[in-house]
Amino acid sequence: MIEREVISVCNETWKVGELSRLTGITIRTLHHYDEIGLLSPSGHTDSGHRLYSESDIVKLQQIMSLKQLGFALDEIKQMFERSDYNPQQVIKMQIERLDEEIRIKKELRSQMKELEEVFDTVHKPSSEQFIKAIQLIINQKKYFTEEQRSKLKIQYEKFKSNEMEALTSDWNQLLTSFQSEMEKGTSPDNPFVQELAQKWQEGINMFAQGDTDIVQAAENYYRDNPLAAKENGMSRELYEYINKAIISSSNLNGCLKTT
Structure with a gap:
């Protein structure tokens, strides 16, 4: 039975093989760092083997941190050679980078949870459905705050499935009526169109x-994303027509309230 060599991290010095096994950094990499003058060992054995000290390990940690932050080896070397180099700043930079990674991961998780909910009732969603859902989630985050999105979700969940179907049917009928009046050339100021605008505002x-x-x-x-509106049965022209009717209706109501 081959006994495994136990290496104490309390050693005052470490040979290159020991340091490699402790850190997971290959011997070849450590040799390369020495050759380019990035990390040379503080001492050598009588037979010429490299001996790394605690200060060498501290410097190695800084090198790995800077590499993780995206710096090239020659850039790291230049940093060490500068008189104003601050090791604490490296730690601060790494913490900031980790905080940003955590934020991105949390946002990604939130988007994945939303996708899961979007397709909860879909047996085999297509790639196109996934793409549209992703675009919708990302675009909506640009316009709605987390609080607003949460409020809309709660409101949506209040409706039973049959109530939501009825509301959707009424909304589609309202869109159809607007579309019909627009195609006939009816003015947005027309009383019937104004009545439709009132129903639209009440629903919203x-x-x-x-x-x-x-x-x-x-x-x-919907103003900035006409394709999203179109997928809900509303073209750019129809959106503008409805918007004119709503503005006209709002102005009319304002006049009625002041008389």
């Missing part, structure tokens, strides 16, 4: 729970 306010910031965010989203 009901779902947004009267939160004008959510309503504005939704308007900004």
